[in-house]
Structure formats: structure tokens, C-alpha cells
Amino acid sequence: MTIYSRGETLLQVKDLSLYYDNKCILCDINFSIDDIIRPGIQQGQVVSVIGRSGIGKTQLFRTLSGLQQPDKGQILVRASQDTTPFKAPSLRTGLPWTLRPVHAGDMGVIFQNYYQFGWRTIEQSLRLAAHRNKTLKGMENDAIKEYAAQFGLSDVLKRYPRQLSGGQQQRVSIIQQLLKGSDFLLLDEPFSGLDVCVLDKVVSLLLKVSLSHEFKTLIIVSHDIPTAVAISDTVFILGKKDGQEGSTIVRTIDLMERGLAWEKNVAERKEFAETIREIKLCL
Amino acid sequence: MFRPFEKISRTTFLTLVALEAIVFLSLWQSLPAGLIPSPLKIGEGLGGLITSSLLWDNVLVSLVLTLKALFFSVLITLLFSYLSVVPFFRPIAQFIIKCRYLTLTGLIFIFTLLTRDGSQLKLSLLVFGIVPFFTTSFMSVILQTNAQEFELCQTLGYTRWQCLYEVIIVGKADQVFEIVRQNFAIAWMMITMVEGLSMSEGGIGTLLIKYNKYNDLVHVIALQTVIFGLGLFFDYLLGILRHWFFPYTKL
Numbered sequence: 001m002t003i004y005s006r007g008e009t010l011l012q013v014k015d016l017s018l019y020y021d022n023k024c025i026l027c028d029i030n031f032s033i034d035d036i037i038r039p040g041i042q043q044g045q046v047v048s049v050i051g052r053s054g055i056g057k058t059q060l061f062r063t064l065s066g067l068q069q070p071d072k073g074q075i076l077v078r079a080s081q082d083t084t085p086f087k088a089p090s091l092r093t094g095l096p097w098t099l100r101p102v103h104a105g106d107m108g109v110i111f112q113n114y115y116q117f118g119w120r121t122i123e124q125s126l127r128l129a130a131h132r133n134k135t136l137k138g139m140e141n142d143a144i145k146e147y148a149a150q151f152g153l154s155d156v157l158k159r160y161p162r163q164l165s166g167g168q169q170q171r172v173s174i175i176q177q178l179l180k181g182s183d184f185l186l187l188d189e190p191f192s193g194l195d196v197c198v199l200d201k202v203v204s205l206l207l208k209v210s211l212s213h214e215f216k217t218l219i220i221v222s223h224d225i226p227t228a229v230a231i232s233d234t235v236f237i238l239g240k241k242d243g244q245e246g247s248t249i250v251r252t253i254d255l256m257e258r259g260l261a262w263e264k265n266v267a268e269r270k271e272f273a274e275t276i277r278e279i280k281l282c283l
Numbered sequence: 284m285f286r287p288f289e290k291i292s293r294t295t296f297l298t299l300v301a302l303e304a305i306v307f308l309s310l311w312q313s314l315p316a317g318l319i320p321s322p323l324k325i326g327e328g329l330g331g332l333i334t335s336s337l338l339w340d341n342v343l344v345s346l347v348l349t350l351k352a353l354f355f356s357v358l359i360t361l362l363f364s365y366l367s368v369v370p371f372f373r374p375i376a377q378f379i380i381k382c383r384y385l386t387l388t389g390l391i392f393i394f395t396l397l398t399r400d401g402s403q404l405k406l407s408l409l410v411f412g413i414v415p416f417f418t419t420s421f422m423s424v425i426l427q428t429n430a431q432e433f434e435l436c437q438t439l440g441y442t443r444w445q446c447l448y449e450v451i452i453v454g455k456a457d458q459v460f461e462i463v464r465q466n467f468a469i470a471w472m473m474i475t476m477v478e479g480l481s482m483s484e485g486g487i488g489t490l491l492i493k494y495n496k497y498n499d500l501v502h503v504i505a506l507q508t509v510i511f512g513l514g515l516f517f518d519y520l521l522g523i524l525r526h527w528f529f530p531y532t533k534l
Contacts, residue, residue, distance in 0.1 A: 065438060066437075067434050067437060067438070104434075104437040104438060105437055105438060105439065105440035105441070107438065108438065109434075109435075109438035111431060111434075111435070113431075115429075115431045115432075115435055116435070117432065117435065117449070117450075117454060118454075118531055119453060119454050119456075119457065119529065119531055128439060128449070129439050132439055132440045132441070160530075160531045160534055162531070162534045163534060176439070177438075180439055180440060182440075
């Protein structure tokens with residue numbers, strides 16, 4: 001069993017409800033994401049929100065990203081040190097931090113169709129993101145080149161989004177949000193419509209991203225259960241409880257506790273298959 | 284070629300255009316002589332016009348006026364269209380759009396009072412006539428903006444004003460060319476009318492009115508052909524400029 005412990009809370013969803021035409025779409029959603037600490041490893045967090053089509057995953061995605069305001073409740077995120085009004089020392093880093101309501105722009109968002117500005121070349125689009133990152137000031141071009149090389153996109157920097165394949169567009173979206181420097185990366189159906197080879201690449205890419213910083217947190221909203229579970233440390237199942245109008249988190253599965261997180265070839269294990277079966281039963 | 288949605292090459296299309304034009308002109312030429320002049324006679328008139336400085340002097344006057352009017356119209360359109368995303372300014376933009384239902388007849392006197400000379404009168408009338416159509420087209424482009432464009436901008440941490448700059452001002456810049464291209468015809472159509480109001484400066488409209496006054500149909504149609512040709516040329520030129528300034532529009 002891998003040794004790990006939980007650190008400070010990075011994201012907290014409290015009593016979140018969302019209504020549409022007076023109908024509750026998302027009801028009383030509560031969950032939190034904590035910093036996972038593994039000795040000797042810079043380990044980020046990978047969390048999956050799984051649910052059937054039409055259950056409200058996209059609404060939850062939009063609310064988490066700050067693009068849509070919830071009707072009730074709130075989403076709190078760990079604020080960066082220089083913007084916090086009330087500072088408390090972090091147990092892990094010793095630096096001041098706090099939780100504050102999420103705003104659009106707090107999270108890196110990767111949309112399902114990897115949307116990019118059609119009028120900007122890839123390099124220009126990446127620069128738009130890099131300029132938002134204070135830590136890259138004066139080094140934006142170097143960072144773009146470095147990421148592009150790392151993600152195999154050096155040759156397409158001068159091209160427009162329409163000239164790229166779906167896989168390349170996805171990588172551009174990921175780099176763009178990484179350059180922006182947000183700790184949170186929210187991905188809407190990142191495995192949808194990918195062939196097996198590309199899927200493997202995307203999975204290793206996401207794992208690589210999750211290891212890039214201690215606080216880097218990937219929130220994957222997906223209906224592809226096996227792939228999402230294979231790379232996650234925690235799974236939240238969005239479903240409907242008996243007698244409840246809207247959707248809520250019906251189950252939380254701690255994959256670390258089950259020894260199913262950060263394991264290579266985890267999909268071949270018997271426990272993994274059992275977990276998938278368990279998740280399917282909850283949907 | 285006769286099936287719906289059949290795809291044809293550009294060469295085939297151009298051949299079709301040429302063939303159909305030849306057939307049309309041949310049929311026209313074969314009609315018995317009457318009040319309407321034959322294509323050959325119009326061709327002779329056109330040849331005479333093209334070789335005379337009279338035509339080109341007047342074309343230049345009209346072109347300068349049209350380009351001035353387009354410049355001011357684009358400026359006004361962009362200003363109010365960009366501001367239309369700010370709720371406070373939306374009613375003004377909506378009012379400009381509705382102004383396209385107004386006719387200039389009756390308003391000309393007011394414009395005469397408001398302007399200093401014939402040149403200003405023509406320019407202001409053209410701008411007044413063009414702006415509502417430009418604004419209508421550009422507002423429709425703004426309204427059809429993909430919500431994801433704003434959302435991507437927001438998720439990158441840009442403020443609403445920065446999103447306006449990126450998504451509308453930069454992102455829709457190519458559409459300005461397209462709108463000018465589509466609505467150039469309106470300016471060209473109005474030129475005849477406004478030039479008729481102050482004929483001292485000349486212009487293609489003035490020339491047309493003069494020929495029309497003496498029922499010189501050969502030169503009227505020849506002049507119309509020149510106007511048509513110039514319109515096509517500008518349509519092509521604006522298309523080329525759009526692709527040149529905004530290479531992504533070719534993709």
C-alpha cells in the first residue's frame with residue numbers, strides 16, 4: 001500500500017444547488033478535495049466526477065469553473081497567497097492561504113471541443129494565457145517554447161486552430177491552461193471521441209500534469225468510467241437519490257484507500273473491475 | 284450539372300457564367316430593334332465612354348465620395364456596435380438599426396440645414412443611409428458570437444473589457460471587411476441619388492442623371508455597365524484584402 005496523507009483543503013463545495021425553471025438540477029452537492037501528500041513525490045490530485053448523460057455534469061462543470069453562479073451554496077478554492085484577505089499559515093508550505101469563493105478565471109478550463117480562438121495562431125493563443133501568469137513575466141516566450149516541445153507542438157505554433165487535429169487541439173488547450181498557471185484544471189469529457197492510441201497519450205499527459213506541482217488538481221468530468229477511474233485518486237459519483245428531484249453526489253470512492261491510485265496497469269487488477277462494477281451500480 | 288447540390292469546379296462555373304452571358308446577349312441582340320438598344324450599340328457607347336476623360340473624372344469624384352462615406356460609416360458603426368455590448372448603449376444601437384426603415388425623402392431638407400455645402404450634404408446623406416445597414420449586419424455578427432469565445436476568455440482570467448477587446452474587436456475584425464463588402468452595393472446605389480442633389484461637383488450619378496434626362500439609353504446602360512463592373516471589382520478587392528489581412532479566413 002502506498003503511503004499518503006491528506007493535507008489542507010484545496011477546494012470545497014458546500015450545499016451547492018442549481019435551479020432551472022424552478023426545477024432543481026443540482027441539489028445539495030457537498031464534497032471537498034484535499035492536498036494529497038506522498039513522501040518524496042510532488043503529487044497533485046486527480047479527481048473524477050462521473051455520471052450518466054444528462055445528469056447535470058456540464059452544469060456542475062460550469063459552476064465549478066465559475067462561469068455559472070450557483071443558486072444556493074458556494075464553491076471555495078484555495079486562494080493564492082498574494083490575493084488573500086485573511087491569511088492563515090499553510091501546514092504544508094508555511095505560506096499564508098485561505099479558501100475563497102471561486103471566480104471565472106480561477107480554474108483552468110478545458111472544454112470538451114477544445115475550443116480555441118480561430119483568429120489567433122497557436123503561439124498567440126498561448127501567449128494570451130502566459131501573459132496572465134505573473135510568475136512567467138518576461139519569460140513567456142521561453143515557457144511557450146518549452147511546453148510546446150514537451151507536448152510535441154513545436155511545429156504547429158504558427159498555425160491556426162482549424163489547421164490542427166483534434167488531439168493537437170486538446171494538447172494546445174491543456175498547455176494554454178497550464179501556462180495560465182492555475183492550480184486547478186477542469187476537464188470536460190477529455191476522453192470523448194478519442195481513439196485508443198490517442199487516449200493512452202492523453203492519459204499519460206494528464207498524469208504528467210498532475211505530477212507537475214503539489215497543488216495541481218485535475219477535476220475530470222466524464223462518463224468514461226474505466227479511463228477516468230484509472231487515473232484518479234478519488235471518484236465522485238453524480239446521480240439521483242430516491243425521491244430527490246435533482247442530482248447530487250451519491251457516492252465518494254477513495255481509490256487511494258483501495259490501493260487503486262497511482263498504480264500502473266491498474267485496469268488489469270481484479271479490485272479495479274470490482275470498483276467499476278460498483279460505480280455502475282450507483283449510476 | 285442539373286442535379287441539386289452537385290459540386291462543380293471553379294473553371295466549370297466560370298465557363299457556365301460565360302456561356303450563359305453569351306446566350307443572354309445573343310438573345311438580346313437578336314430581338315427586333317426598338318427603344319431598348321442592342322448590346323452591340325451599348326458596347327459602342329461603352330467604348331466611347333471608357334476612352335473619354337469625362338467618365339473617369341466623374342468616376343473618381345464618386346469613388347472619393349463613396350470611400351469617404353464608407354470610412355465614416357464604418358467608424359460610426361464600429362463605435363456603436365462595440366458599445367452595444369454595454370447595456371447602457373444598447374438602446375442607441377437598436378435605434379440605429381431601426382433607422383433603416385426611414386426614407387431620406389423629407390429628411391433631405393433637415394440635412395441641408397445642418398450641413399454647410401453640397402459636398403457635406405452628400406456625404407452626410409450617404410453616411411445616414413449606410414450606417415443603419417452596416418450596424419444591422421455587424422450587430423448580427425456580435426449577437427451570433429459563440430458563447431464559448433467569451434467563456435474561454437473568462438477562464439483565462441481576462442476582465443469583461445478585455446474579453447470585449449479580444450472577442451469582439453480583434454475576433455470580429457475580419458467581419459468588418461465582409462460587412463463592408465456585402466453592403467458596398469448600398470453606398471453605390473445611393474450615390475446616384477445623393478449626387479443628383481448637388482450636381483455641381485459631378486460624379487457618376489450626375490452623369491447618369493444627365494444621360495437619363497435626354498433618354499440616351501445607350502449611354503445610360505453603358506454607364507450602368509461601368510457601375511456594375513466597378514461594383515464587382517470592389518467586391519473582389521475587399522475579398523482579397525480580407526484574406527490578406529486575416530489569413531485564417533481562407534481556412
